[in-house]
Amino acid sequence: MQTLELINQTLNTNDAVMLYFSAPTCNVCHALKPKLTEAVMDNFPSFIIESIDISETPEIASHFSVFTIPTVLIFFQGREFLRKSRHMSVGEVTDAIRRPYTLMVES
Template structure:
């Protein structure tokens, strides 16, 4: 067996978007439509996952793939404008990213904890830590480009 320092991990922890169970998925099988070992639903849906405060930390802390977060609010015009573009980006970014949405009206504790001052705001989390942030609405291609650029 040959080992390299930049080798991909053999398996990744993926948090189920339905039941929040942590699943171990072989890295080579991420694109093979894996299902949750607990609830048997798809681990990747191609759509943003709406997360409450109670679910948010588990997803950012236990997921081995980067988590892209849209902090938004239902009354925000630019947020509503960006929503379909964010959904399009989710279809293309999964399974390399977990794509989620956090309603800052429902999760005011998260908005305060992460000092969200304007919405929409995109934030990228890796290993439970925020690594990049971008305020303002974007189209799908800019969302994907921003996520890829900040995932290096």
């Protein structure tokens, strides 16, 4: 089971992390997740993706101030870079992270 400590450890030990917050009752979450996960892994292979079910671990959602689903948080080197909630497209997320990811990988 996920804990806040494990999520923080993932953020502190990986350069690129995506946290995907959802719940079993969210149809949009389930439709978006496989498309977004595939696009991120195909374009940015260094990313670590963590899916967080807010119904099982509400304390993690609360810690990251996530109050709506789906929410995607993108972290580079432990710092939050991007936050998208509810209405987002796969292209919107991948376009936003392309440049900083490329700079991080090339340096």
